Amino acid sequence: MVLLIQYTLIFAAVLTLVALGGCFSEHSGVINLGLEGVMVMGALGGALTLKYMNGSPAPVIVIAVLLVSAVCGLVYTVLLGTACINLKADQTLVGTALNILATALASIIARAVNSTENADNVSTIIKYNAGRKAFILRFGHFEFNWCMLVAVIALVIAYVVLYRTKFGVHLRACGENPQAADSVGINVFRNRWAGVLISGILGGIGGIVYIMAGVSEWKFETGVAGFGFLALAVMIFGAWKPVNIGLAALLFGFFRALSNVYSGFDWMASLHIPGTVYNMLPYVISLLVLAFTSKNSAAPKAEGIPYDKGRR
Amino acid sequence: MKENKSMLKNEGFQSVFAALVCIVAGLLIGYIVLAIINPAEATEAMLDIIRNFANYPRASAKMKYLGNTLVKVAPLLMCALSVNFCYKTGLFNIGAAGQYVVGAAASLYGALAWHMPWYVCILMAMAAGMIWGSLVGLLKAYGNVNEVISGIMLNWIALYLTNMLLGTVSEAATPYTTQIKSVNTDALIPDLGMRSLFINRYVTLAIPFSVIIAIAVWVVLTKTKFGYELCATGFNKNAAKYSGMNEKRNVIMSLMIGGALAAVGASFLYLSGYEQWQTTQSAVPAMGFNGIAATFLGGLNPIGTIFASYFIQHITSGGAYLDTNIYPSQIADLITAIIIYLCGFVLFFKHLMNTKRASKGGKN
Secondary structure: OHHHHHHHHHHHHHHHHHHHHHHHHHHOOOOOOOHHHHHHHHHHHHHHHHHHOOOOOHHHHHHHHHHHHHHHHHHHHHHHHHHHHHOOOOHHHHHHHHHHHHHHHHHHHHHHHHHHHOOOOOOOEEEOHHHHHHHEEEEOOEEEEHHHHHHHHHHHHHHHHHHHOHHHHHHHHHHHOHHHHHHOOOOHHHHHHHHHHHHHHHHHHHHHHHHHHHOOEEEHHHOOOOHHHHHHHHHHHOOOOHHHHHHHHHHHHHHHHHHHHHHHOHHHHOOOOOHHHHHHHHHHHHHHHHHHHOOOOOOOOOOOOOOOOOOO | OHHHHHHHHOHHHHHHHHHHHHHHHHHHHHHHHHHHHOOOOHHHHHHHHHHHHHHOOOHHHHHHHHHHHHHHHHHHHHHHHHHHHHHHOOOOOOOHHHHHHHHHHHHHHHHHOOOOOHHHHHHHHHHHHHHHHHHHHHHHHHHOOOHHHHHHHHHHHHHHHHHHHHHHHEOOOOOEEOOHHHHOHHHOOOOOOHHHHHOOOOOOOHHHHHHHHHHHHHHHHHHOHHHHHHHHHHHOHHHHHHOOOOHHHHHHHHHHHHHHHHHHHHHHHHOOOOOOOEOOOOOOOOHHHHHHHHHHHOOOOHHHHHHHHHHHHHHHHHHHHOOOOOOOOOHHHHHHHHHHHHHOOHHHHHHHHHHHHHHHHHHO
16 A cells, blocks of 8 residues: 555656646647657666766765756757747657657667677666665655655746746746737747746656656666656646646556556455556546546647747 | 749659758768767668668579568558548547557457458458547547547557457467468468569568558549548638538548558558567557658658658668667667658748748849
8 A cells, every 4th residue: 555655656746747847838839749758868867877876975866866867858858949949840740759769869878878888788778776765765665755855846836937927927928829928028939948948857857757666777768658648648637737737647646556556455466457457547547538628628729839920 | 043943842842852851861860870889880880771681792682681671661651651641631640550559459360360361351450440540530529639649548558458469369488479371371461473573471462552552542632522621621620610521520530541551551561471469569669650750751742651661661671780789779760760850840941942932033
């Protein structure tokens, strides 16, 4: 039971972080379908930091890992911003390209790192067992991960920034009606860049938290198994509002956690449901939830449409 | 000068030119990455990728490995057509990957469990793909669900279901499905002598079929009322509705056909016996995603997509000739991904060419 709560919280933390990233980007008017790829790059940066900083004091490791992941995510979203904001490319296509590119690039980098250490090691697996411990505080059987706190802080900050600051109002104006925003002197391009870059920071941190959640090594060929898209489903279910996103993340996190721990519950194991069914569960649930909640969509009105000054 | 202008104005020329720019840039970036990893071998490695089957000195070996590439071009082309068809209706069918997976499941299950002949297996794949595609369509038309997100969810669901279903027809000792030739040779697609031409028993009628289907898709999209309605729906949903078209039906139909195309593509590969399905695989096959690359590289034109599919598969197969002690095999994926990314700029390229022309005209 403790294990179920622990996994629910950590997966909810990942979903919250990444969904908030999507939220910032979409409120500014850019659909970031490349969040999956951003997560992979953040995860790679974080995993390498964990690997090389092994032995440093725990707080230093935590801060360095989060910083490096955030920077990796941020740098990677520059590709999205350039294409979608400045060059007005198709946002869906560019997002998809970034997802495929991230997996390929991360595999290549992971393998290059491995084979410089040992010429025979041609795998894409990065191990970070020792470094991962820096993130964890034990309370009896419960493993508290600092990232859970980071997610809560991100949630509060996101709420304040989006709804209580001038920047948040400007950002949302660019996603709702960029022409009107422009007419009162708000720089649409700059605000969209801000939204996209913030999504990179949050997505990057989400990536490292995801791969640290249950395991102590990661095979980068596999990417992050659609988790970036689950986060987007959380964002839609949460109606693009931070608090609702947090609650939606808890629900989805619970179903994701089930697949990790179901065999530990006697009554669940006795049902003899194959593990694949539990693996499938988060995707099925999100599909059902989307089917019932997308109808009256609260999506920003101008999302997905490149801003063109000449268009009214 | 005037002829030059009209050539630049030509849509087809612009598409081909944009595609070539994307290819050259993609290969160049791939080359740079190779050079960063190991500069001494980079040029030779790049040539290995580009040569693909021509790496073999003997003509017969060249034919055989050209055959291997073609065997995989057929399913890739079908996935690309699926993406292409849906994109014309304004839908981004990233679910092609999942439709491909259910196609593999249905065709292999028909062949191995029910011992059906090949044409029935293809029809089964088609039916499965239509159902899987129409799920996305129904969610989009009646639930307003973003087709990319529902498509991704269905991709993973398809993968897990397929692994479960095909687990019942796998070999006892391995996670792979039983070889079709050992159980039911009727399920292998016939080859009409192409096998001996290529000295490759996997080369079947699937390859010419896929090209014929590409031409058929082109005809449907450009020469029929149905295709016109689909394109009109994609261009402006509300205008299409206003002029009496049933836009919900068009969305569902488009994804249903898209699903069928991708699923039949899978049956083209698995019913040639070239590959067995691995029932423990934990990632959705890349075929559907490469289809996205092929269709955008082909300028969203089914005929162009034939050539683009060949090119994408050519470098993907060529990636296998890299010395894996020096270079990771993912270089080919990297090049493909960069090409997709650059295809996002195609509109920008076209815009640039058109405005350049306009400003020149102004000066004269």
